[in-house]
Amino acid sequence: MLILLDIDGVLVPANSWKKPEFMEDGFPMFNSRSVKALQRILSETNASVLLTTSHKSKYKVAQWKDLLKSRGINPKRVHRLTTNSLLTSRKDEILQWYTKKRMPNEEFVIIDDDKMLNGLPENIKHNLVLTSPSIGLTDDLADEAISILQKSAYQYH
Numbered sequence: 608m609l610i611l612l613d614i615d616g617v618l619v620p621a622n623s624w625k626k627p628e629f630m631e632d633g634f635p636m637f638n639s640r641s642v643k644a645l646q647r648i649l650s651e652t653n654a655s656v657l658l659t660t661s662h663k664s665k666y667k668v669a670q671w672k673d674l675l676k677s678r679g680i681n682p683k684r685v686h687r688l689t690t691n692s693l694l695t696s697r698k699d700e701i702l703q704w705y706t707k708k709r710m711p712n713e714e715f716v717i718i719d720d721d722k723m724l725n726g727l728p729e730n731i732k733h734n735l736v737l738t739s740p741s742i743g744l745t746d747d748l749a750d751e752a753i754s755i756l757q758k759s760a761y762q763y764h
């Protein structure tokens with residue numbers, strides 16, 4: 608199972624009226640409720656994380672693991688999308704991943720605040736959990752993400 612994870616607007620809520628607070632590593636602090644919600648998804652599903660955030664190229668995978676760990680998030684595995692989000696929209700990045708990189712039959716959920724993702728094809732959009740940028744990931748949305756990841760367990764084949 609895989610979580611395609613954005614950070615801004617998901618773990619770092621966008622408050623236009625307030626500057627983000629940074630940790631010692633120079634990256635913004637995460638919202639504690641959103642961290643708890645994400646960590647619950649991880650512990651209930653054991654999913655890996657695929658970073659889609661525009662910050663993804665700033666750090667190597669090992670550094671990302673440390674950065675997430677110091678903020679209370681411990682995924683089994685962390686990967687990064689290799690596409691350049693400065694040149695490509697998030698929607699196109701995700702489409703490229705879906706057609707070229709996705710492991711067949713692996714359940715996935717996209718957690719993002721980019722409303723352009725509403726324009727994804729229906730079969731991919733079913734796996735989208737859209738956050739409100741100023742609030743980020745909530746407990747209710749975490750429930751939604753868990754049921755998307757676990758849906759095959761309840762389907763008849």
Ligand SMILES: [Mg+2]
Nearest residue numbers: 613615616720
């Ligand atoms: Mg975002």
